[in-house]
Amino acid sequence: MASDLEMKISNINAISETDYKVRLDLFEGPLDLLLHLIKKNELDIYDIPISTITRQYLEYITLMKELNLEIAGEFLVMASTLLQIKSDMLLPSFSEEVSSDLDEDPRAELIRRLLEYMKFKDAAIMLDNRDLAGRDLFTCKLVEPQPEISSSEDECLEMELFDLIAAFQGVLKKHPVDTFHEVTAEAVSISERITEILTILQGRNSLRFDELFRNSFSRENLIASFLAILELCKLKMVRILQTGQFAEIFITPAVADTDGAFLSEVSTLYV
Amino acid sequence: MSNLKSIVECLIFVADSPLSFARICDILSEYDKEHLRSSLIELLRDYNSDERGIFLSEVAEGYQFRTCKANAEFIRRLVKTTTSKLSKPALESLAITAYRQPITRAEIEYLRGVDSGGVLRTLLDKKLIKILGKKNVPGKPLIYGTSRRFLEIFNLRDLESLPTLKEMRELEEAGIFEQQQELPLEDSIENRFPPDLPAVTGKD
Amino acid sequence: MSNLKSIVECLIFVADSPLSFARICDILSEYDKEHLRSSLIELLRDYNSDERGIFLSEVAEGYQFRTCKANAEFIRRLVKTTTSKLSKPALESLAITAYRQPITRAEIEYLRGVDSGGVLRTLLDKKLIKILGKKNVPGKPLIYGTSRRFLEIFNLRDLESLPTLKEMRELEEAGIFEQQQELPLEDSIENRFPPDLPAVTGKD
Numbered sequence: 083m084a085s086d087l088e089m090k091i092s093n094i095n096a097i098s099e100t101d102y103k104v105r106l107d108l109f110e111g112p113l114d115l116l117l118h119l120i121k122k123n124e125l126d127i128y129d130i131p132i133s134t135i136t137r138q139y140l141e142y143i144t145l146m147k148e149l150n151l152e153i154a155g156e157f158l159v160m161a162s163t164l165l166q167i168k169s170d171m172l173l174p175s176f177s178e179e180v181s182s183d184l185d186e187d188p189r190a191e192l193i194r195r196l197l198e199y200m201k202f203k204d205a206a207i208m209l210d211n212r213d214l215a216g217r218d219l220f221t222c223k224l225v226e227p228q229p230e231i232s233s234s235e236d237e238c239l240e241m242e243l244f245d246l247i248a249a250f251q252g253v254l255k256k257h258p259v260d261t262f263h264e265v266t267a268e269a270v271s272i273s274e275r276i277t278e279i280l281t282i283l284q285g286r287n288s289l290r291f292d293e294l295f296r297n298s299f300s301r302e303n304l305i306a307s308f309l310a311i312l313e314l315c316k317l318k319m320v321r322i323l324q325t326g327q328f329a330e331i332f333i334t335p336a337v338a339d340t341d342g343a344f345l346s347e348v349s350t351l352y353v
Numbered sequence: 354m355s356n357l358k359s360i361v362e363c364l365i366f367v368a369d370s371p372l373s374f375a376r377i378c379d380i381l382s383e384y385d386k387e388h389l390r391s392s393l394i395e396l397l398r399d400y401n402s403d404e405r406g407i408f409l410s411e412v413a414e415g416y417q418f419r420t421c422k423a424n425a426e427f428i429r430r431l432v433k434t435t436t437s438k439l440s441k442p443a444l445e446s447l448a449i450t451a452y453r454q455p456i457t458r459a460e461i462e463y464l465r466g467v468d469s470g471g472v473l474r475t476l477l478d479k480k481l482i483k484i485l486g487k488k489n490v491p492g493k494p495l496i497y498g499t500s501r502r503f504l505e506i507f508n509l510r511d512l513e514s515l516p517t518l519k520e521m522r523e524l525e526e527a528g529i530f531e532q533q534q535e536l537p538l539e540d541s542i543e544n545r546f547p548p549d550l551p552a553v554t555g556k557d
Numbered sequence: 558m559s560n561l562k563s564i565v566e567c568l569i570f571v572a573d574s575p576l577s578f579a580r581i582c583d584i585l586s587e588y589d590k591e592h593l594r595s596s597l598i599e600l601l602r603d604y605n606s607d608e609r610g611i612f613l614s615e616v617a618e619g620y621q622f623r624t625c626k627a628n629a630e631f632i633r634r635l636v637k638t639t640t641s642k643l644s645k646p647a648l649e650s651l652a653i654t655a656y657r658q659p660i661t662r663a664e665i666e667y668l669r670g671v672d673s674g675g676v677l678r679t680l681l682d683k684k685l686i687k688i689l690g691k692k693n694v695p696g697k698p699l700i701y702g703t704s705r706r707f708l709e710i711f712n713l714r715d716l717e718s719l720p721t722l723k724e725m726r727e728l729e730e731a732g733i734f735e736q737q738q739e740l741p742l743e744d745s746i747e748n749r750f751p752p753d754l755p756a757v758t759g760k761d
């Protein structure tokens with residue numbers, strides 16, 4: 083079996099003698115390799131001879147190692163899965179009761195995955211074989227002078243979330259790393275909490291203080307929320323109201339939610 | 354050519370992406386929908402009946418003029434191919450996303466059996482897939498789906514017109530995998546325009 | 558339509574500027590010039606004889622499809638309602654505002670490295686961001702945040718559903734191949750299988 087693989091691999095090796103380690107993408111992954119072996123040996127996918135397939139699979143990995151090719155972790159995971167299945171099949175079945183074949187078959191899960199994967203390999207080929215716009219079909223590139231349009235307020239904007247993120251990533255790349263502090267260490271950051279509170283307040287007149295802890299009432303969350311509210315007060319973006327001692331605390335936006343409006347200069351703190 | 358038909362023709366010609374029937378109705382709101390529909394049907398017939406270089410394609414939930422495949426070789430002498438070839442992993446992940454959307458990265462990786470982060474990034478960069486939101490399960494993973502551009506590039510009328518996975522197996526086995534069948538025009542067009550429904554409901 | 562005529566039609570259609578006859582002859586060098594000329598003349602006749610929306614115009618020493626003047630009003634409506642995209646600077650500033658709000662103009666400019674007053678004005682006009690208030694520091698700069706419309710356009714339930722940068726980085730960094738690991742294949746195999754069972758042997 084190794085012959086044609088060896089051929090392919092040695093070809094790759096010949097090309098890239100300079101950098102000894104090459105990436106082997108003959109196979110997309112372990113499932114792809116298994117399908118190749120099944121097809122090559124003309125095996126019945128519903129009844130895979132697990133010891134044959136395991137042997138050939140491991141031979142392939144050994145070969146890759148010998149050639150000093152990088153082996154993706156997934157290939158090794160599959161190797162141990164195969165060995166697991168093989169040993170499961172060798173174990174004598176203690177229960178004598180007749181069981182439905184595939185349910186009890188240690189190979190069932192693997193077979194299901196292979197069949198599923200095969201469908202999507204087909205689908206990928208189908209997509210590639212379609213008449214692609216920009217390759218097989220072309221549209222006109224219109225350069226006709228278009229009438230000048232002044233941008234109206236309710237113009238339709240077309241934006242993709244990914245564009246937004248990509249733009250921000252672009253900014254971050256240009257910038258020295260130390261400008262940003264990662265918030266991963268903190269479970270809850272104050273700035274995140276500020277943003278959250280502002281979101282909740284959007285379009286609302288008030289917010290009960292305890293609503294902020296509906297999801298998690300952790301010490302970190304409490305402290306972060308408290309500091310966030312203080313910060314928001316300092317920024318004059320919210321007002322905090324309490325009708326009496328130990329009564330419910332309400333947080334309200336300092337102004338109504340009208341775009342571009344300025345904040346009132348008054349903020350009250352009764353806590 | 355009737356006046357209305359020529360207006361519809363112009364609109365489709367000028368639009369920079371496939372124009373949906375709903376959008377045409379919006380723009381030409383002073384015209385009767387039925388008239389618009391029949392103009393569009395006539396236009397489809399005009400363009401697609403004889404062997405012309407340009408045909409009116411029903412793609413991405415709309416209508417767009419496109420050149421026929423037979424002349425692709427000559428066109429490529431004039432303009433550069435704008436669609437870059439996708440790698441096998443990219444096509445595989447795209448196919449999985451198309452058929453199983455909305456889908457998370459973990460689900461794609463389970464189906465493919467390999468890490469797919471880099472591939473998803475490529476597909477996002479090429480705007481063939483998009484982030485749909487976050488799944489409401491622990492960890493709130495991002496969920497992905499195919500974009501309108503995917504339909505445009507892969508010449509699909511809508512997601513429903515993707516061949517079912519089972520169909521594909523049969524096609525492949527029958528050896529007619531690469532040929533796309535020509536639909537009988539009369540039938541296909543009229544069936545798609547039930548009298549009381551706008552045929553294509555664009556999401557514009 | 559003759560084959561050659563349809564090829565010429567396609568070429569004029571996809572060209573991004575008027576296509577001269579000399580250019581057509583260049584591209585289709587295997588065809589006879591006289592044939593090309595007569596195909597072009599026929600094409601001109603086809604397109605310009607009856608009242609179509611699109612006509613083949615002879616401009617700037619070349620040929621180009623154009624829409625007829627009579628329909629200009631309708632085309633203007635289409636263009637007017639076409640979705641527009643944000644410029645790169647605008648998108649960048651919007652992204653910074655989204656991820657770092659509440660934020661001042663100076664902070665945005667520090668991150669972008671360029672004056673951003675005009676861009677912020679645009680974003681305010683488009684109601685994608687809004688003024689949240691004034692920062693209590695000398696100069697009392699305005700602070701900005703994203704608007705409700707921003708959430709609507711990106712189809713986000715709330716700001717929390719913005720994908721985090723960590724999530725996006727995972728997509729970027731993911732390599733398909735991981736670091737090679739040592740897996741004691743030989744050992745594990747031999748230990749697992751008693752000698753009389755078909756164990757895994759070396760290469761054939």
